Amino acid sequence: MSTSPEQPFRIFVPDAELELLRLKLASTCFPDELEEAGWEYGAPLANVRRLVARWRDWFDWRKAEEAINADLLQFTKDVEVERFGVLNVHYVHRRSVRENAVPLLFVHGWPGNFLEVRKVLPLLTASERDQPCFHVVALSLPGFGFSEAPGRKGFAHKQYAELANRLMVSLGYEAYVVQGGDWGHYIAGSLATYYAHTNVKAWLSNYPTALPPQVSTTPWKWLKNLLKPYTREERERLEAMREFQTKGTGYFHEQATKPQTLGYSLADSPVGLLAWIYEKLVSWTDGYPWQDDEVLEWVSIYWFSRAGPAASIRVYHQMTSGFEGPPAAGVRWMSIPLGFAAFPEEHNRVPRRWLRTLGKVVFESEHSRGGHFAAHECPNELVGDVRRMFGKGGPAFGVVPGKDGYAS
């Protein structure tokens, strides 16, 4: 038995946890801030103070919980992973009314969560006349949301792929496509690496990042990369990437090397966790008008997560072997169709030719607005890309045999 039957799941945070949060929020100690710091030193004090006050006095978690449970039918399932035993996985699962909708796995990243599927879900599963539709599964990654975390070291590319693939197959989706950004991009790539053709038929990433062609693996691409000049746009993007690496990767360094040390803060301090995540929600999006309750709901998923906030950041350590190598090193080029949905404010955007090291790129889009959390910021644009890639006339139309997403 590698999976158990699906169990319906409703989020219900125990009263005691709500009480502990209340107690902690009531005794929050704030730091000071330099004059006119703005966003230059991190999340601004005025914003964080305002959010904490709202969280303490106004934000209604029970109401948010009820709405999530109403909007998103959730389930849990035990999934066995070799060497790790059984992990209980939490996921959203919604089927389209169209029987032969394309099965699609949606994978979030950090500091994302399963709720990122909320806005795209009705669009993907809706049976519109001339659009493909999808059966959607959106899991909480192990250690995130309401999924169990692995208890042992070494849960990386192969294990995420195994777990996700077992989940899909156990739901009757022997063949499916994948959409992901951030860690979802690397996990989709891992799914392709281990299960391309047999199960995974195509993947679409909204995180267009990759390593440059290596002489050892793709000598021809490496040579071409050396000889052909970059466009001005590509040079600007490389400069932006360098800027991000210099000024924006403190979180990555710490999470990839000492996640336990940081974890004590994130598990114990609501304001600490809030600031840590909020800073990314704002700086990684393209002027998205975050509502305070939206932010608080998002952070609450981390605060009330099954494994606790410290477990989620271990993915950085595991997928880089403790900062030994880049996460892309675990992804192999496969010949299944690969697409990229590109948004202007995404970080780490690489020249297009580098993306071809990850797979057979058949689809690329370029949007005029949007950032890292595409499904949440620009759901219509992202769904548009999914439909164009998998719809009639699209480069990945009909990749899943017998399930092309249209009425038969």
Next chain:
Amino acid sequence: MASTTAEEQPFTLAVPDADLELLRTKLASVRFPDELEGAAWDYGAPLADIQRLVTHWKNSFDWRKAEAAINTLPMFTHDIEVDGFGTLNIHYVHQKSAVKNAVPLLFVHGWPGHFLEVRKLLPLLTAGPADQPSFHVVALSLPGFGFSEAPKKPGFKGRHYAEVFNKLMLSLGYEEYVYQGGDWGCALGAHAVTHYAHTHIKAWHTNTPFYRRPKFLSNPLLFLGLLTLPFNEPALAGLQRSQEFMKKGMGYYMEQATQPQTLGYSLADSPVGLLAWIYEKLVSWSDDYPWTDDEVIEWISIYWFSRAGPAAAGRIYYEITNRNTNDLFEGTKRTTVPFGVAYFPGEIAQTPKSWSKMLGKVVFESTHDKGGHFSAFEQPEKLASDLHKMFGKGGPAHGVVPGRNGYD
């Protein structure tokens, strides 16, 4: 002397009862993360250690007793005006020797250190054996650390720290003095001598010598020395250790140099978060020092109860590196005042010994077989002995301060 007309004020540490009560409340409601099986120190500070320390902090550690002992040190505050930053109230220890012609010495701590690192050195330097030189010791809390005020505006650079040091020493009647520092004490020492070598600073010493790689144009001989590096086993081993540190041990640096405010919310709000953040360095940067729980908690308490709060200290990384766009030595130049270095085996950044020549005119060198980054605390006798040898009769920096050669 015009800008430091205020008298020095005796300082007594007296943490308000309300602060102790708030700490108690927080310790009573700590929420711990989980930990991976067999994690040991691979992911950061181990859970068992942190839980034990929190229990000790809650139930056994007596802050008032520690405070009373700290208050037996001769401590003062003094308003120091800093160009562009107004007045900063600076806290320091000032222990005069019974020897009238003792050498005035400024001791400068680093991060996550503090002024109490001078504690074990004081008797050895101010009241050592008669045949050894004596020192009048001044050990300040850096602005933003311990009980010194923090700068309120952005842009507090190396030259501003140097200005604080120099004005403080001048205000105490020490027109000419010597300097000893480790960690930031070393980098800031380079800044201090850049501005005040010869005029005021007559010699300096560091127990954490490190510097940037030699460039061919500025240091051709040392640069060429890199070619023989593969054949210099001890230097190579040291460099590899440094590279390992640069790869796996710089998370704290990257976050503090780029988003100190974001991190600061955690450190200001969560005692366990602060404890773990610092304790991880106390252990991994020292050379098997047998930390007692009381020692650790007292150390952390200086940060927790610090005047500017725990979030302020990390800003030094941001300001000096200009948000990680330059290294710690930007703006410094090599000077020709006598310079001494002590090499301790447990030091984290072990650049080849020849590179110390780039930092200053090395007249004294010692190599120890025990001790790490916090050598004043771990191996006070060894460090004191180095200073005795450097400044004592027959030593290479004997008599550098006219009229104050350390002997009556």
